[in-house]
Amino acid sequence: MxxxxxxxxxxxxxxxxxxxxxxxxxxxxxxxxxxxxxxxxxxxxxxxxxxxxxxxxxxxxxxxxxxxxxxxxxxxxxxxxxxxxxxxxxxxxxxxxxxxxxxxxxxxxxxxxxxxxxxxxxxxxxxxxxxxxxxxxxxxxxxxxxxxxxxxxxxxxxxxxxxxxxxxxxxxxxxxxxxxxxxxxxxxxxxxxxxxxxxxxxxxxxxxxxxxxxxxxxxxxxxxxxxxxxxxxxxxxxxxxxxxxxxxxxxxxxxxxxxxxxxxxxxxxxxxxxxxxxxxxxxxxxxxxxxxxxxxxxxxxxYPMSILNGRGAHAEFTGITFAGAGQNLDTGAKIVHNAPETSSHIDTKSISKSGGISTFRSAVTVAEQAVGSRSSVSCESLMLDSISRSDTVPVMDIRTDQADIGHEAKIGRISDDAVFYLMSRGLDEQSARAMIVSGFADNVSKELPLEYAMEMNNLIRLEMTGSTG
Amino acid sequence: METKFSTRLPVPTFRFLGVNGTERVLPAEPPAPAALSGTGIQRLDITADAAFTVTGGQTVIMDIHAEQAYLQTHLQADANEKIRLVQIFHGDCVCSRLTADLADHAAAELVQIYLHGTDTVSDTEIRMNGRKSALTANIGYLADGDSRLDLNLNVIQSGKKSVSDIDVQGVLRERAQKIFRGTIDFRQGAAGASGAEHEDVLLTDPEVVNKTVPVILCAEEDVAGTHGATAGQLDARVIFYLQSRGIPEPEIRELIAQTKLGGVIRQIGDAETERAVWRLLGREDADEPVTEE
Structure with missing residues (x-):
């Protein structure tokens, strides 16, 4: 069992x-x-x-x-x-x-x-x-x-x-x-x-x-x-x-x-x-x-907001949200494409555990004058138990035909296969899960200076295992 | 007596986007639902307010070309039953509410096509309470002129190992405006459930307004849910290639728009209806067989 x-x-x-x-x-x-x-x-x-x-x-x-x-x-x-x-x-x-x-x-x-x-x-x-x-x-x-x-x-x-x-x-x-x-x-x-x-x-x-x-x-x-x-x-x-x-x-x-x-x-x-x-x-x-x-x-x-007012302006949002017991974290981003050839990319991860509620909420709006604009949104959510909650509420509002806008969202649990693989390499189950969650947050940690990435990884490890190992 | 008809996003969001819900006033109270009897394909021609209950084993094709009408449809699929519903909307000022309850191992196949209507509001709620219940929804739309199309689809998955698969293909032209809210709601207890939704919109004119709200709500760990949405213009390389083959650009645009909806039309599974839809799209060769009868 x-x-x-x-x-x-x-x-x-x-x-x-x-x-x-x-x-x-x-x-x-x-x-x-x-x-x-x-x-x-x-x-x-x-x-x-x-x-x-x-x-x-x-x-x-x-x-x-x-x-x-x-x-x-x-x-x-x-x-x-x-x-x-x-x-x-x-x-x-x-x-x-x-x-x-x-x-x-x-x-x-x-x-x-x-x-x-x-x-x-x-x-x-x-x-x-x-x-x-x-x-x-x-x-x-x-x-x-x-x-x-x-x-x-x-x-x-x-x-x-x-x-x-x-x-x-x-x-x-x-x-x-x-x-x-x-x-x-x-x-x-x-x-x-x-x-x-x-x-x-x-x-x-x-x-x-x-x-x-x-x-x-x-x-x-x-x-x-x-x-x-x-x-x-x-x-x-x-x-x-x-x-x-x-x-x-x-x-x-x-x-x-x-x-x-x-x-x-x-x-x-x-x-x-x-x-x-x-x-x-x-x-x-x-x-x-x-x-x-x-x-x-x-x-x-x-929801940090980026208003792209100049031609060719670019916005990137990379985020992670970790909602544990007693937390209701509603996070995300807003992007306004207000000028031609602007571009944006949103990449977020969220983790919910111990009854925590995590909501990703976003708005990408493309104005009539923002011809030639591009935007992509990617959000992934990980549920670590069934007493938690994870919602994804993105909106795209596009007012020109000259734009390419994409959105993808995924929700799921830690893969048993991945845990099994790591355990076959000698990790115990707890460490394997912690490692998978750290990897899941890789989008943010690789964007931070080393000291801050380490602090963030320690926070995740603490949340997952109760120790910094 | 006037009645309010409203749709709402299951989880409201930023107000400035104007996507949280829609309200219309219906001039009369909705009629009492009529239960459809018999099996095999049933074709309904809907030109005025109507309400129906569709039960397991039935395939119903609705041709909705009313003006100022309210349509209410309920699908009741009990254990191991299958229902197939095709709705072709091409009227003006139509409000539609579709609800469905799917029991253990029940399946619903839904095809909805929206063509040219000036103001269509469609609210669909599928309740997948049954273990291994299944939903396949293929939705297509072509909105043009000053059309306003407001679609709200809410799929509630509380049954274990329930499976939903939603594909939406659309074309917006001229000054058309469209909102599509698509929600997959995994309730606690839906262990092993999966849901996938994809919307692909082709925008062909500078004054179109496209709003897409793909929502996933999740209160269960053991689920797999995905959402995808793309919106964009005609691919310049495709236009160039077809032009090099001697096809004029307006014809290319028409061809690409029809191709986009073709995948949904083929899901109708009834040649007579498919030909009728192609005719609505202006295909002169629509009398040629499309689906084998």
């Missing part, structure tokens, strides 16, 4: 440590005009931003919850603390970061990664950036990597931010975009001048330590013509019983013939609602490459 391999849930001790809140400013919970004004005052917003926040709040109040996607009933916005400033201002010297925050990021391996493989790093703790640094030679090439708020007050960038901030994701986009517009805090601003190719990545790491809190960082990246950037985003939080909320926003502007690779390993704790919005607009001949691993959170709504 066939017996199922028993697989343990992930050992999250690497991410689940936490410190008592030691915040300088912790505003009352709830989302009200008074709280918005307090946030604005605390941050010294220019008048246009203060007005923008209040206007966004009005939109938030009028906008309904999305009528599709996983339930968000467990999220009581009246209980969410929108702003927590840690007892530290932004530092550029690691030694100046308070001890408990420093220890948090050291345990997560951020300073080590900075030394070994990054061109610059930013670390956000709760609502504020606590550390930002960029290598001298990178800064000398004209690359700007700083926190968004400093940039907003810097006369060199103030106008640039005003003309780009929430223009790609307006507060009217959906309820949580409006919420973000009202309470956003922290996040990064990156500017890569024309022709500059940054061969080693920049990274921002977001850590939410406080319980019952929200994190609303805003990332704004402008990559000018013929430039190249790889940006890595990581996020985690310790587990609490209270629901936490992450409603960040990422806006990416990719210039002519420029390339931006945006990689994310998302590993929020399983009490988090991850309602994040990411969007890129790509000019003529430019490329946006999304690499996305979704492992954490209780509920996720995450």
């Amino acid at each position: 066939k017996q199922k391999t028993q697989v343990a849930d992930i050992d999250r001790s690497l991410y689940d440590f936490r410190y008592d809140e030691d915040a300088a400013d912790l505003l009352a919970s709830g989302i009200t005009p008074e709280i918005i004004r307090e946030i604005s005052e605390e941050k010294g917003d220019p008048e246009w931003m203060r007005q923008f926040r209040l206007h966004s709040l009005e939109i938030f109040a009028k906008t309904e919850m999305p009528p599709w996607g996983p339930p968000v009933d467990g999220l009581n916005l009246d209980n969410i603390v929108a702003y927590i400033r840690p007892k530290s201002r932004m530092n550029t010297d690691w030694n100046d970061v308070p001890e408990n925050i420093k220890e948090t990021f050291e345990r997560l391996g951020i300073p080590q990664a900075e030394r070994e493989s990054l061109a610059g790093v930013g670390a956000q703790y709760d609502s504020e950036l606590v550390y930002h640094n960029v290598r001298r030679e990178v800064a000398e090439s004209g690359v700007v990597y700083t926190d968004l708020e400093s940039a907003m007050h810097d006369p060199r960038f103030a106008e640039m931010i005003r003309t780009h901030f929430m223009k790609l994701v307006p507060p009217t986009d959906h309820k949580f975009a409006a919420l973000h517009g009202a309470v956003w805090s922290g996040g990064s601003f990156v500017y890569v001048p024309a022709g500059v190719r940054l061969e080693i990545p920049l990274q921002s790491y977001f850590r939410l330590n406080a319980k019952g809190a929200g994190q609303f960082e805003h990332t704004l990246i402008i990559v000018e013509d013929d430039a190249y950037l790889h940006f890595i985003e990581g996020c985690s939080a310790p587990k609490y019983y209270e629901a936490g909320l992450h409603a960040g926003c990422v806006e990416l502007y990719v210039g002519k013939r420029a390339t931006l690779r945006y990689s994310t390993i998302e590993n929020w704790s399983k009490n988090m609602y991850n309602l994040n919005t990411k969007r890129a607009v790509v000019a003529e001949g430019g490329r946006i490459e999304w690499v996305s691993g979704s492992f954490g959170s209780h509920v996720s709504y995450l």
Whole structure:
């Protein structure tokens, strides 16, 4: 008789440590005009931003919850603390970061990664950036990597931010975009001048330590013509019983013939609602490459969107979603072909186990003027037991005859033949299954820098076997 | 009395795409279903509101050329029974609802062809509750002019080792607009089930609108499901080759469109009906035998 391999849930001790809140400013919970004004005052917003926040709040109040996607009933916005400033201002010297925050990021391996493989790093703790640094030679090439708020007050960038901030994701986009517009805090601003190719990545790491809190960082990246950037985003939080909320926003502007690779390993704790919005607009001949691993959170709504506005622009989305016990992860991508000869490719894998729900959701739209465009979508789902769920909901909307669009989806289980073959080579069944799942996620791991691919493979191994072997 | 007719995607998605469902208002209440009796091929000419129940062992061919009509059809295949239903839609403003229940080892063969209708909404739900129940669906459409074609197919597989195979071939011309929502829903307990769906659409004019929503829902580990969809233009190399053989381009376009639907038409399995469909497609040689009688 066939017996199922028993697989343990992930050992999250690497991410689940936490410190008592030691915040300088912790505003009352709830989302009200008074709280918005307090946030604005605390941050010294220019008048246009203060007005923008209040206007966004009005939109938030009028906008309904999305009528599709996983339930968000467990999220009581009246209980969410929108702003927590840690007892530290932004530092550029690691030694100046308070001890408990420093220890948090050291345990997560951020300073080590900075030394070994990054061109610059930013670390956000709760609502504020606590550390930002960029290598001298990178800064000398004209690359700007700083926190968004400093940039907003810097006369060199103030106008640039005003003309780009929430223009790609307006507060009217959906309820949580409006919420973000009202309470956003922290996040990064990156500017890569024309022709500059940054061969080693920049990274921002977001850590939410406080319980019952929200994190609303805003990332704004402008990559000018013929430039190249790889940006890595990581996020985690310790587990609490209270629901936490992450409603960040990422806006990416990719210039002519420029390339931006945006990689994310998302590993929020399983009490988090991850309602994040990411969007890129790509000019003529430019490329946006999304690499996305979704492992954490209780509920996720995450569909990075690429708007291909220039002739010959290209978008790629490579993603993996691993939904375990108690998780309902609704992920995917949106592509808008808005110009002739644009192309896109979506390649996703999802794994469901121990009652986890994974949904792949996508939209590929091809406008009338996007003649000669091509798109292919491939999604594969793996079900590891029959108490889990895996859904695939792709949509193609094509409004020209001059386009070639393809979609393929596959759902299934681990092949007994493959397990048998690996066992005949000396592996036990558990290891064989773990190896097959790691191989299944190969599309993402081969797109990540080695250190991150190893971290991702370890996460998968932990989910599958309960050990890193 | 007016009645609402609506279709819906089993799992709603982004609202801006406008694919979550369709609503129409029917001028009258649907009639009570009539049970069809007898075996062998039954041909029904449908020109007004109608409702039927088709039972095991029957082959029914419906020629639907009504205007402003509602058609309701239910297929009831009990254990080991087989049903074959052919529906040819070429009317205007037709709303159709087709449901089916398939018991153990029951099989349904469905052929649906949609030609030229100005506003057709078709909602099909196949419930495969029976162990080793089987569905084969061949769907073809040619929408042209200002046609609006809205197709919703939901195949629910809860029977162990149930098998579904859905093939959709379509051509969109001029200003035609089409939505095809095809869902395979593997319910918990459907161990050993498999489902495959493929849609292939040929777009021949710049103003067409094609929306495709191929959904797989899965709550069972031991299943195999696949979906494929392609949408695109005429292959320039094929056009060039046929032109080099002396065929003018408009004729080539017609030929390729007919070829695309030919595979579905051949599944009708009734020569008289096949000839009628070819005639609707403008084939002057349609009186030549197509399928052996």
